[in-house]
Amino acid sequence: MDKAFTQDIADWLETPREERDVRKGAELLLRINGNRHIYQMAMIRPEAAHDHVEADLKKFLQIRLDGHTMESVRQMDSELIPKVQNIIATRQDESEDAPEETDDTAPAHRGKRSDHNELPEEIRGIYERGGELFEKIKQIFTELQQMENAPACDRYEKLKVLKPLVKEYTDGWERYDNYNSDMSQEEAVEAVDEAPEPGNEAKRVAAARKFISTHVAKLETLLQAETIDEAEVENERRQIAERMAFIAETGGSFKPDFAQRINALGVDIEPTTEGEQ
Numbered sequence: 001m002d003k004a005f006t007q008d009i010a011d012w013l014e015t016p017r018e019e020r021d022v023r024k025g026a027e028l029l030l031r032i033n034g035n036r037h038i039y040q041m042a043m044i045r046p047e048a049a050h051d052h053v054e055a056d057l058k059k060f061l062q063i064r065l066d067g068h069t070m071e072s073v074r075q076m077d078s079e080l081i082p083k084v085q086n087i088i089a090t091r092q093d094e095s096e097d098a099p100e101e102t103d104d105t106a107p108a109h110r111g112k113r114s115d116h117n118e119l120p121e122e123i124r125g126i127y128e129r130g131g132e133l134f135e136k137i138k139q140i141f142t143e144l145q146q147m148e149n150a151p152a153c154d155r156y157e158k159l160k161v162l163k164p165l166v167k168e169y170t171d172g173w174e175r176y177d178n179y180n181s182d183m184s185q186e187e188a189v190e191a192v193d194e195a196p197e198p199g200n201e202a203k204r205v206a207a208a209r210k211f212i213s214t215h216v217a218k219l220e221t222l223l224q225a226e227t228i229d230e231a232e233v234e235n236e237r238r239q240i241a242e243r244m245a246f247i248a249e250t251g252g253s254f255k256p257d258f259a260q261r262i263n264a265l266g267v268d269i270e271p272t273t274e275g276e277q
Contacts, residue, residue: 005031006064009057017054022046025053032060032070033153059153066160073152076159082224083166084141086217091134111177111210119179126176133169137162170214177210205250208243212262215240219265237267 005028012025026042026049029035033056042049063073112127113119140162147155219236222229240262244254254262 001064001067001069006061009061009064013054013057013061017050020050022050022053025050025057029053029056029060032056033151056153059156063153063156068156070152073156073159076163077152077155079221079225080159080163080166081141081144082221083170083217084137084162086220087134087166087169088138088141090213090217111173111213113176114206123176123179126172130169130172130176133165133172137165137169140165174214177207177214205247205252208246209252211243212240212247216262216265219267223265233266237265240265241267 009028012020012028022042023046026039026046030039038049038052038056042053060070063070068076116124116127140158144155144158144162147158215236219233219240222233222236244262244267247253
């Protein structure tokens, strides 16, 4: 990034309004967004363009001070939105399996473990926090949908808030789903379902379903990347197929639309579709 150019923008904005060279500000703006309409207006009627030039340069200065360029903001947008769409789609799939709420039932969030009440307080807290994060993510995503045709610079402030929320949400659920009191935290992040133990099949099925939901979203993101890592994609497909086969062997099945979603990703398995995922 051209730090001298960033400083030029800051210097222009710090200049008292009555002393500013609006044409110079328009030239700075033209170098960023290529908008010749505002540039030409500033050349002919600088005062008419002054407010617009000032507002846009303020937005672009903040983006650059945060270490971004317009290209990196567009990349953030293209990578983040599919992740959020997957989070929302997965949450909706899972909520259909949740029990109907009653007056004495806590609001259902994603994937409550059968042993939830026996988990450490810190791990249980991830569950409640996940629900809060999901609502914030969904709200910002809705706002971004309403700005679908807005330029990246106008969407940036919301993307900036959304990105750490998505990371906290996905990292938190990974930790919650994989937690095992007999493992170190490092091992828990790597392990997803437990080794076969007598009387523990239900937990293994639940863990397998959680793995599938999480890694289907990850696979979709990998396939949407500008450069596809074929080895990582095939590894995800294999792991998903293994867990789907396990669920089928235990008598489980998947909703037709979820099965179609997985098949579309190239996962080499044909699951039964009479039940629900």
